[in-house]
Amino acid sequence: MLGEYLPARLNSSLIAIAAAMVAGQPALAQDNATIAPPPQGSQSVADSDIIVTGSAIRGVAPVGSNLISVGQDTIEKTAPVNVSQLVNTVPSISTAGSVAQGENAYSYYSPQIHSLAGSSSNTTLVIMDGLRLPGGGTQFAQTDPNIIPVSAIQRVEVLADGASSVYGSDAVAGVVNFITRRTFDGFEANAQAGFADSYHNTNFNFIWGKKWDTGGVYVAGSYSDQSELKNRDRRFSSLGDYRPVGGTNTNSYQCSPATIIAPGVSGVFLSPGATTTVPNIQANAPCNNSVYANLLPSQFRANAMIKVTNDFSDKFTVTAMMNYNRQETHNASGPGGLTNAAAFGPGSGRGGQINPFYQAPAGAPGATQQTVTWLALLPDGNYGEQESQSDSIYSTAVAEYHVNDDWTLTFSDAFGWNRSALNTVNGFCSACALLALNGTAQLSGSTTATNIPGQNVIALNLPLTAANALDVWRPFDGTNRTSEAVIRSLYRNNSENTNYNTFNQMKLDLNGSLFSLPAGKLKIAVGGEYLWYEQTQKITGSNNTGPTTTGSNFRVYNYKRDVKSLYAELYIPVVSPDMGIPLVHSFDLSISGRYDSYSDVGSTTNPKFAANWEPVEGVKLRGNYSRAFVAPPTAVIGDPTQGYLYASGSVGVNGTQIAVPIANYPDVVNIPGVQCDATTCTIGTPAIQGMRRQLGGGFSNMTPQKGRSWSAGIDLAPRFLPGFTAAFTYFHNKFIGGVSSPSPSAIVNSAGLRNLLTICPQTCSPAQIDEFANIANGATVSGAIPPQVYFLIDQSSRNALNLTVEGIDGQFNYRADIGELGSFVIGTGFTYFTKFRQNFGGGTDFSILNTSGYNTTFPSVRFKNRAQLGWAKDGLSADLFWNHTGSYRNWISTTVAPIIVNSAGNPIGGGDKVKANDTFDLHLQYEFQGESFARGWQIYVDAQNILDKDPPFYNGNTNGILGGAWGYNGFVSNPIGRMVSVGLRIRM
Known part of the structure; x- marks a missing residue:
């Protein structure tokens, strides 16, 4: 993986690398030299046709920025089930190290750069081939790059700099660009199966293509099936009472049979047969209900993509793509229950509300009414499920007209449609349970209080009889007296949240050279863009009067937005190598700017200024300043x-x-x-x-969100040390007025x-x-x-969040061929935050550096690193990866050690220390050599977390995915444990 963390070095070298990647060939010395190029991969792409992320000018790398490129070699050695797993190998991505399964509750499936907010404050633009992807999910219409088949990916480029001057809204922290293959000739398929303790997955992807003299066509697709993982299958997620490991008691008073509070008696009876009480505090909660839920949902995904490109003349080229994706997650629900619900017995004077099964606690036999907390634990263990579904249709068309050898006019159109649904199927019906417990849908048992605020709607189930009442005083083990009809009614709640997102992006670009300077051509790109969105949300759920089959509410939300934009970029070569100026081997400038006019939140102008200075060949200094903008999600x-x-x-x-x-x-x-x-x-x-x-x-x-950023860095590719590259970037990013729901x-x-x-x-x-x-x-x-x-x-959404984030991104890679011993590669990539400060509403700044939990939608852990040590010879290769997340402080509200605050109420210390996390991955691969039919085929074994190490204990629940559990931090840790996959990749 780190063999392709490539710094954006000299323009010419980066273009050569990009061209090699597009061609499917090893990227200079960065890929494994022993991997033979697939016979179908060759193609010729002119440097002037290469478009690299962060620049609108063809043949020019992004000036002043560090561009990380993850290519084919990384894809093979990561063996990803989906593209999220691939991106999570980049330390600058907030979720690096986490599990890529299930919908992230705060960013859908969209990656985030540098932990710069999350949720509705999404500051990372995710695109494919330079064009926007359809929004999805049931929250903020964020993107799902996993709609792209892994087999269609040529490379992924991560630009961790403000880029709104080129791309518009969302690119405050940077851009993640998934670049697909231009053409393909032949057939390639990859099948793999993975196994872990109480968990498994299967994955298959393929690509078939045909080239002709003027173009080509290919079809790519993938299928994956990831099993669920239950809380009870991992000790760290199912303890319930975490005090023995330094946490808190997360058990509940929801038990079967019920726990009881009797009038005039202090404390809680832990069962109807209890003769004494315990103090009503969380530390005494007796029942561990975490064992009934899922840690990870099961997930199924299938997608397919067709891409056609053709040169209709030496001047006119058209490329068209269409993609379809279907994904589902299924998350088994745990049992529901009631908390502090009134129940009435004989002598209470409540008439028809008297429950015929009423039982006073043994310690208060004269109690005629009580407050019960109860878990609806059924014999069959079927408590319904939460499921998500998503269907996406995405298409692009790009027409390029070469006006002459220097100027190109390009029209691009991207259209996307997504239907995302999050449904509860046969969930717990609290209103049904209350109606059967005290004859009303009210916890208090009031017969006059309305069940629908603002309306005079009162649901009653009177009188209570043996046929329609609920027995919470006995377990469902044969002694419970609840009728079968009432038992069935307990899990009859259904809800649906369906979102429809449609967008269309149209761009017209003119690209070329204005005139020649002594150092080269002054290049320019100008263009205009029109973008429109439509979003419809349809939500159905209970109205608190009983089962949803008879009592539901339905809401529809409709949103529209259109955006008109103009943009320009200028590349100015000031000094070139052939000018022979001492200490200025080369010097380049770039100026870009963009104007966006939004139909709902006004207009914005965002410039960017950047420079590269190469004092000597192989050493480049770079820097940039930019302003950016994020339109609030509709x-x-x-x-x-x-x-x-x-x-x-x-x-x-x-x-x-x-x-x-x-x-x-x-x-x-x-x-x-x-x-x-x-x-x-x-x-x-x-x-x-x-x-x-x-x-x-x-x-x-709420008002729009703004970004201000600058970065400075150095790229090294010394001539005296062939095979060595390094890049270090110091970044500063300020995010102003981030939309947030405060924790x-x-x-x-x-x-x-x-x-x-x-x-x-x-x-x-x-x-x-x-x-x-x-x-x-x-x-x-x-x-x-x-x-x-x-x-x-x-916790209403508002412009509550202001962030100032600084740190260092670094990577180096060294590859050497040592004769008969083969080739070796060693490298690392890391992100180290030096500052992470925030304030709310313009108040006093305070630091959240090296903490997680204070902000519920993103972490701010100081240090992440992924290192590689690899060897290859005669088709056999072995790569060992070390993944490190540094120690940090848990600042979630449930921390054991209190958070220390100053006189202004801002945190300054305290919280629980979370240990550093170190895991190791191993990828073993053999590629068949010679002239046999199997030439180029690969067999491999991929082992993640080979030492089967549990994630560090975290006293909280980040709920970062659909599922989630107490005991680990889902933002930065993977709960699966050792995962061993075997696979076969064939090429024809």
């Missing part, structure tokens, strides 16, 4: 006709425990029964419930966000709750409102 603005609700936001019950600093919220100590230590009180427990809202950015008057930890610990939490020591009034939920303007509440609401926390 879906996160919210629908004003619906109270600014949006698909991934909601108003409902808070489901997270929050450690609230007493110094910031003195009233928190006055909440009845709240558990406090010397500095904090914990809310969000079963006894201290509250409400959370996450409305769209229109509610908070509870950020809210309670940051002075700029402190007003977003309201404490109600005597419970919040109905008027407060209605105003908080924005019901008067069309918003609705999801789920039942707790009988006592003690706090209101506002």
Whole structure:
């Protein structure tokens, strides 16, 4: 892999490398010299036709920037199931080291550069062959590069610099460009199967192509099937009580049979037969429910792509591509349950609400009513599932007209359509359980409270009888008295969130030379672009009155946007090698700029200035400055006709425990029964419930997001040391007004966000709750409102986040042929952050360097590295990779060691130390030699995490994927363990 971390050295050398990659040949000395070029790969591509990421000018590498290119050799030696796994080998990608399976909750499948925010603050542009990809997912219409078959990829280029002056919105942190093969002749197929403890996957991809004198056609496709991984199959994800390993007790009071709180009795009865209680604190929670859920969802994906290119004359060329992708994930749900629900017995005076199965706890036999917390643990263990589906259709057409030998006019069109759905199938129906427990759909058992806020809708199931009541006092082991009909009703909730994204991008570019300077031709690219988006979100779910078959709500959100753009780039060669100027072997300048006009958020202008200086041959100094822009995702603005609700936001019950600093919220100590230590009180427990809202950015008057960046670096390719290349880049990136939904930890610990939490020591009034939920303007509440609401926390999307990030990207590679011993390669690539500061709302800056969890959508771990040691001889090769993530601090809200804050409420220390993570991968490969029919075929064994090392313990749940679990950091760690794959690649 690191054999192809190529610095953007001299323009001529980079173009040669790019041309070699396009041709399918070894890229100079960077690829494994013993790998014979496939017989079908040869083609001729002129330097002037090469377009490299970061520059609109043909034949010119991006001036002032470091370009990392991951090519065919890396693809073979990574044996990726999908392109996300391939990109995750680049340390500058935020998710490097994580598992590439399932949808990332914060960026869909889209890679992020330098951890520069995430979620709705996506600052990395992901493109294919220089054109945008269709948006997808059920949140922010981000891209899924995995729609591209791995077999169609020629190389992946990562440009970690601001690039809005060339590409427009989103390219604040940089660009990831997936470049597909231009043509292909022959047939190649790759099949592999992988196995780990309680986990497996299979993968098949192919490409077939035919070339002719004026062009060619190829068809590529891939199929992959990755199994689920259950929490119970990994100890670190299923302990429940993590105190023995330095964590917290994540167990629940949701048990079967129920735990009980009786009026007038302090504490909780841990079962109906209990004669004594325990204090009602999280540390005493007895039931480990993590064993029922999945750590990873199963995932299936199939895609196909056809690409045709033809020269209709020596001046006119047309290339067309069409791609289809289908993917599904299936994530088995764990059991649902009730928390603090009222149940009434004989003598309570509640008439038809008296549950015929009522049982007073043994320690309070006279209790005529009680509050129960219960887990609906069924004998068959079938609790429904959460599934996602995605269908994508993507096509591009590029027509190039060579006006003369110097000027080219290019028209490009990219069209994409995506349908993404996230569905709950046969999920737990809390309203159904409540109706069978106390005759209402209310936790409190109120027969007068409405179930749909803002409407007078009351669901009742009266009187309760043996036929329609729920027995929570006995387990479902043959002694439970609940009827079969009621048991079936418990898992009858279905929900659907379907998004339709359509876009069209049209570009017209003119590329050529204005005139000649002493150092060479002054080149220019000018162009215009028109881009439009349409997004429709359709959401169906429960209305809290019973099963969704009889009580559902349905919402539709529609968004549109169009963008008109003009851009230009100028390449100025100032000094060339043949001018013979001392200490200035070459000197180049680049100036580019772009104007974008958005139909919904206004206009923006973004320039970039860059320079290369080569004092002597093989040593290049480079630098650049740029401004960039990210348009807020249309879906996160919210629908004003619906109270600014949006698909991934909601108003409902808070489901997270929050450690609230007493110094910031003195009233928190006055909440009845709240558990406090010397500095904090914990809310969000079963006894201290509250409400959370996450409305769209229109509610908070959201504005566009801006970026300011510069970088400086050096590239080395010394003539006295053939085979050695190195590149080091110091980057500075400022992100201003990032759209974010602030985490509870950020809210309670940051002075700029402190007003977003309201404490109600005597419970919040109905008027407060209605105003908080924005019901008067069309918003609705999801789920039942707790009988006592003690706090209101506002996590609505807003321009809350400002980041200043600095660090070093570095890579070096040395390859040497040692005669009979074969060829050797050693190299490494790393990202090291030197600064990671942020503030909220323009408040005081504070550092989150080398932490994870304070921001729930992206980590800020200081150091990542991937190193390679390889050997090859006579078709046999062995490559050992070392993956390192440095030690860091856990700053999630559930950390054991409290986060230390200053007088302004900003964090300055504390948190749990998370150990460094070191894993090793090994790739063994043999390529058949000689003249036999199998020439060029490869057999290989790929072993990831060969020492089967568990990820470092992390006291929290990043929920970075559909699934997720407590005990490890899904942003930077892989939970699968040792994964061994065997494969065969054939070429004809």
